[in-house]
Amino acid sequence: MKILVCVSKTPETTSKISFTDGGSEFDTNGVNFIMNPYDEWYALVRALELKEKAGGSVTILNVGPAANDAVIRKGLAIGADNAVRINAEPQSALFTAKEIANYAKSEGFDLVMFGKETIDYNGSEVGAMVAELLDMPYISFANHLEIDGNKATISRDIEGGTEVAEVETPFALSASKGLAEQRIPNMRGIMMAKRKPLTVVEPSGAEDLAVTVHFELPEEKSGVTLIEPENMEELVRLLHEEAKVI
Amino acid sequence: MHTPVQEKTAAAPQQAHKSVKTDQYQGHDYYLVDDLLEDDHKMARDAVRDWVKSEVSPIIEDYSDRGECPTHLFKGLAEIGAYGPSLPEKYGCGGMDEIAYGIIMQELERGDSGIRSMASVQGSLVMYPIYKFGSEEQRMKYLPKLASGEFIGCFGLTEPDHGSNPGGMVTNIKDDGDHVILNGAKMWITNSPVADIAVVWAKDETGRIRGVIVERDMEGFTTPKINGKLSLRASITGELVFEDVRVPKKNILPNIDGLKGPLMCLSKARYGIAWGAVGAALDCYDSALRYSLQREQFGKPIGGFQLTQKKLAEMITEITKAQLLSWRLGTLANKGNATSAQISMAKRNNVHMALEIAREARQIHGGMGITNEYPIMRHMMNLETVLTYEGTHDIHLLITGMDVTGLNAFK
Ligand SMILES: Cc1cc2nc3c(=O)[nH]c(=O)nc-3n(C[C@H](O)[C@H](O)[C@H](O)COP(=O)(O)OP(=O)(O)OC[C@H]3O[C@@H](n4cnc5c(N)ncnc54)[C@H](O)[C@@H]3O)c2cc1C
Numbered sequence: 001m002k003i004l005v006c007v008s009k010t011p012e013t014t015s016k017i018s019f020t021d022g023g024s025e026f027d028t029n030g031v032n033f034i035m036n037p038y039d040e041w042y043a044l045v046r047a048l049e050l051k052e053k054a055g056g057s058v059t060i061l062n063v064g065p066a067a068n069d070a071v072i073r074k075g076l077a078i079g080a081d082n083a084v085r086i087n088a089e090p091q092s093a094l095f096t097a098k099e100i101a102n103y104a105k106s107e108g109f110d111l112v113m114f115g116k117e118t119i120d121y122n123g124s125e126v127g128a129m130v131a132e133l134l135d136m137p138y139i140s141f142a143n144h145l146e147i148d149g150n151k152a153t154i155s156r157d158i159e160g161g162t163e164v165a166e167v168e169t170p171f172a173l174s175a176s177k178g179l180a181e182q183r184i185p186n187m188r189g190i191m192m193a194k195r196k197p198l199t200v201v202e203p204s205g206a207e208d209l210a211v212t213v214h215f216e217l218p219e220e221k222s223g224v225t226l227i228e229p230e231n232m233e234e235l236v237r238l239l240h241e242e243a244k245v246i
Numbered sequence: 247m248h249t250p251v252q253e254k255t256a257a258a259p260q261q262a263h264k265s266v267k268t269d270q271y272q273g274h275d276y277y278l279v280d281d282l283l284e285d286d287h288k289m290a291r292d293a294v295r296d297w298v299k300s301e302v303s304p305i306i307e308d309y310s311d312r313g314e315c316p317t318h319l320f321k322g323l324a325e326i327g328a329y330g331p332s333l334p335e336k337y338g339c340g341g342m343d344e345i346a347y348g349i350i351m352q353e354l355e356r357g358d359s360g361i362r363s364m365a366s367v368q369g370s371l372v373m374y375p376i377y378k379f380g381s382e383e384q385r386m387k388y389l390p391k392l393a394s395g396e397f398i399g400c401f402g403l404t405e406p407d408h409g410s411n412p413g414g415m416v417t418n419i420k421d422d423g424d425h426v427i428l429n430g431a432k433m434w435i436t437n438s439p440v441a442d443i444a445v446v447w448a449k450d451e452t453g454r455i456r457g458v459i460v461e462r463d464m465e466g467f468t469t470p471k472i473n474g475k476l477s478l479r480a481s482i483t484g485e486l487v488f489e490d491v492r493v494p495k496k497n498i499l500p501n502i503d504g505l506k507g508p509l510m511c512l513s514k515a516r517y518g519i520a521w522g523a524v525g526a527a528l529d530c531y532d533s534a535l536r537y538s539l540q541r542e543q544f545g546k547p548i549g550g551f552q553l554t555q556k557k558l559a560e561m562i563t564e565i566t567k568a569q570l571l572s573w574r575l576g577t578l579a580n581k582g583n584a585t586s587a588q589i590s591m592a593k594r595n596n597v598h599m600a601l602e603i604a605r606e607a608r609q610i611h612g613g614m615g616i617t618n619e620y621p622i623m624r625h626m627m628n629l630e631t632v633l634t635y636e637g638t639h640d641i642h643l644l645i646t647g648m649d650v651t652g653l654n655a656f657k
Binding site for chain 2 (some may be wrong): 194
């Protein structure tokens with residue numbers, strides 16, 4: 001089994017979010033980046049489990065600048081065999097998908113895995129686009145995956161339940177919670193990662209069809225006013241005069 | 247002689263009570279020391295932090311309360327690679343540098359000094375002497391098993407009557423053909439009741455100190471547990487008692503004699519403690535800072551009062567100084583240039599700093615600070631051991647004093 005896991009870099013959830021250039025650029029200053037948890041904890045770890053059981057290889061791929069190498073090395077430390085970085089600043093989902101597909105089309109992967117979304121932009125687009133470009137079946141939000149020979153059985157999250165699908169390799173999927181459990185890299189893995197191949201590939205020059213014009217932060221939530229239980233009059237006054245609900 | 251105090255722990259092993267509180271710890275790096283680290287240092291730090299959050303934080307208050315060692319964590323520490331991370335990969339170790347080793351100790355001690363002790367004894371006091379002074383046969387026999395946690399080791403230097411003055415030890419070996427006969431007793435030995443092997447320092451017939459590997463099943467060797475500890479309660483401590491123990495000569499570490507052997511091991515472990523103490527201090531500061539912003543008195547967060555700010559500002563200043571001291575010591579150690587006196591200075595400064603911070607952080611938490619809802623009292627009690635073991639606070643002062651004056655105040 002030759003598996004490709006596409007991983008992206010996202011800000012840590014505790015990061016302070018702000019924008020520069022009149023709201024068109026995300027301000028990365030002081031932001032700590034991590035591997036997108038859906039890519040790491042679920043897609044990558046399940047890929048490694050499959051490899052450990054049936055043999056094969058796991059490649060991780062990121063479209064991004066050299067600054068992403070630290071995040072990619074973590075994937076190697078967890079156990080991926082090798083890594084590819086397509087040396088371009090990803091702009092839109094379609095651009096990223098075209099670059100991934102262009103690389104993957106001649107590599108003969110049996111399985112291409114994604115996280116169900118990134119925890120920053122939450123687009124859930126790249127996986128489906130890559131599958132389409134590679135002409136592969138695509139199962140989204142997979143929470144369980146078993147492979148027997150070239151036949152895969154996949155459970156996926158649907159509103160209020162689970163759907164079970166069968167598909168043959170090669171195919172693509174996006175991973176949701178439950179597909180696997182987080183693995184913490186160990187010290188030997190971290191040292192081995194330094195020696196594993198990380199190939200940098202120049203982008204094929206895919207066209208971008210959409211550009212981000214502007215970001216806006218949600219309005220700040222107003223503070224909570226606490227009122228002592230004895231002070232019912234004040235509560236009534238506030239509900240009436242400030243909140244205007246009674 | 248020591249009289250063990252009976253502990254009020256139930257005889258039957260209990261199911262650990264898991265805390266439902268999430269560990270919200272975040273690192274603090276006021277002087278951007280991170281910029282001085284390599285990517286693999288940061289990855290090691292994040293990995294150990296994740297491990298501590300998932301394996302240590304939920305159970306540590308409970309084990310510490312009951313005075314029980316979470317022995318299942320010996321295996322977990324092996325899995326993340328916390329035993330001898332800077333020893334060569336050939337022996338199943340990490341092959342990392344000294345800064346990585348320090349960072350691992352820092353993150354472990356951020357969780358608990360006892361958990362850090364489990365790892366530093368195994369790595370610096372058991373694996374290191376076998377690697378440094380052992381034969382290739384001894385290395386191959388013990389190191390991979392110690393690295394994988396299949397074997398637990400302990401280090402016997404301190405004796406009931408010889409603590410700060412280990413050179414006065416009375417534990418001894420006598421020649422007996424291809425064996426030596428070991429007699430004596432060691433005291434305050436971390437991990438001893440659960441250890442498979444002990445690296446023991448004993449005097450031969452000429453009075454030279456030799457290192458001997460004693461195995462659990464050797465006749466005449468026992469390891470009674472020391473009870474009644476109010477510090478480092480999640481780490482198990484015991485004695486080593488040798489009554490005519492026949493140890494094969496091939497278990498003697500061939501490449502060292504004299505007090506220098508154990509002292510070199512202690513330098514390794516003290517180096518890790520210098521880093522580790524910063525972890526305990528960071529945890530206290532982190533908790534105090536968060537509490538000071540949430541707890542309101544007189545209509546505003548207590549962090550808004552000048553006296554609280556003075557405490558917090560001094561804490562982060564001292565932590566920052568200690569971080570820089572550790573980092574610089576790490577770069578010296580990487581070049582093999584860190585002197586034992588330099589290590590003494592960092593151990594002494596950083597442990598004392600951490601203890602002071604624990605006390606200040608305790609005050610910021612008010613009454614809550616004395617409960618096990620917060621990690622402060624546990625760290626504070628643990629640090630009383632850390633201040634004393636591996637050379638007491640005052641002994642390290644005398645080492646610095648001797649180093650700068652050239653005059654020996656020990657005699
Ligand atoms: C929980 C725990 C775990 C330990 N684990 C280990 C272990 O794994 N292996 C091991 O070998 N040991 C271990 N130790 C022992 C530890 O290293 C000793 O406790 C320490 O070296 C001090 O020795 P002591 O307790 O005998 O105190 P003492 O040496 O009796 O010291 C008592 C006091 O006298 C002071 N003092 C002594 N000499 C002088 C002097 N010349 N000038 C001024 N002041 C002086 C000391 O600073 C101290 O304040 C452990 C101790 C504890 C508490």
